[in-house]
Amino acid sequence: MIVGGGAIAARRAAVLGEFGAAVTVIAPEWKGGVRNIDWVPRVYVPGDLAGAFLAVAATDDREVNRSVGEEARKLGIPVSVADRREECTFFFPAVCEHRGVTVGLVSHSGGDHRRAAEAASAVRKALEELD
Ligand SMILES: C[C@@]1(CC(=O)O)c2cc3[nH]c(cc4nc(cc5[nH]c(cc(n2)[C@H]1CCC(=O)O)[C@@](C)(CC(=O)O)[C@@H]5CCC(=O)O)C(CC(=O)O)=C4CCC(=O)O)c(CCC(=O)O)c3CC(=O)O
Ligand SMILES: NC(=O)C1=CN([C@@H]2O[C@H](COP(=O)(O)OP(=O)(O)OC[C@H]3O[C@@H](n4cnc5c(N)ncnc54)[C@H](O)[C@@H]3O)[C@@H](O)[C@H]2O)C=CC1
Missing domain, CATH: 3.30.160 (Double Stranded RNA Binding Domain)
Incomplete structure (x- = not known):
């Protein structure tokens, strides 16, 4: 599950897709050009990570990224928070x-x-x- 639809989200969607992940993107806009993704065209709301295997927070909004990290940690889902290394439970390689x-x-x-x-x-x- 990727939250955010800009350059960083697009780069990570491409990598995850290449390794066979089923990628869902939640963002009002998607500039990724990557096809095999499931795009949910709206802002993130807490609860969106339910059932996800792995999460990436890559919006340009600090508060939203923080909230995605918090939900993921609560659910025990590994999360990379693109603007704050301290909030990551894994680092995107x-x-x-x-x-x-x-x-x-x-x-x-x-x-x-x-x-x-x-x-x-x-x-x-x-x-x-x-x-
Ligand atoms: C902790 C981590 C968390 C995570 O995201 O999982 C993180 C954190 C941050 N990155 C920031 C900035 C940039 N990072 C890059 C590039 C890469 N960053 C990647 C991973 C990681 N970045 C994770 C640690 C992994 C590790 O250290 O090994 C790579 C490896 C993988 C990938 O992103 O795909 C990829 C190279 C891929 C390649 O070369 O192949 C560029 C250049 C670019 O985008 O082209 C810039 C902008 C220019 C600059 O600042 O140098 C900022 C400041 C943001 C801000 O303040 O706005 C933070 C925040 C912080 O450090 O707290
Ligand atoms: N870890 C890394 O490799 C790097 C991290 N960064 C950080 O990554 C973040 C994203 O960078 P870019 O992709 O360049 O930004 P961008 O400005 O291109 O994209 C931001 C995206 O977030 C979306 N967004 C904003 N609010 C949202 C919400 N409430 N719910 C869902 N989506 C929302 C926007 O629609 C847009 O698609 C920034 O915080 C930046 O500081 C930047 C460079 C490298």
Whole structure:
């Protein structure tokens, strides 16, 4: 379940969809272009996460993201809150895929997303060099 329909939500929907997740997006607008998603065109209301396996809070509204994180933690659903690492119970990884190999990586305690992005670039390059 992804709450928010902007660039970050779209990137995460694409990754989750690629790995076979059934993705539902709750957001007044969806700019993702990813097809196989179930888009619910409205704002989030507490209760929306019932039955979800995993949650991503990626709106541009701090209070909404906080509330999604709170509901997920209450329900025991793993949640990544895109604007506040302290409210995450998992960190969305940088994913590197190349010719049958997949690497997902995060920085220590989700504390350095720039370092994670840099490391992901290096891993993508290394995988290409295997060819
Ligand atoms: C804790 C975490 C929580 C989570 O979201 O799960 C988190 C948190 C935050 N990110 C922020 C900003 C940016 N993050 C990126 C990029 C990535 N961020 C990703 C993951 C994570 N980001 C989780 C930790 C994972 C780890 O550390 O290993 C990646 C790996 C995966 C992905 O997002 O797909 C992806 C690289 C993918 C790749 O290269 O492949 C960019 C650049 C861009 O978007 O292009 C920017 C904007 C520019 C800048 O600030 O540098 C802010 C400030 C927001 C604000 O203040 O507005 C916070 C808030 C905070 O740190 O508290
Ligand atoms: N973790 C990461 O990798 C990064 C995180 N961020 C953070 O991620 C968040 C989202 O960033 P972008 O996608 O660039 O923002 P954006 O402005 O492109 O999209 C925000 C989306 O949230 C939706 N939204 C707003 N209120 C809502 C509500 N009540 N219910 C449901 N949807 C609602 C809007 O309709 C819009 O689709 C921001 O908080 C930003 O600080 C930004 C860059 C990278």
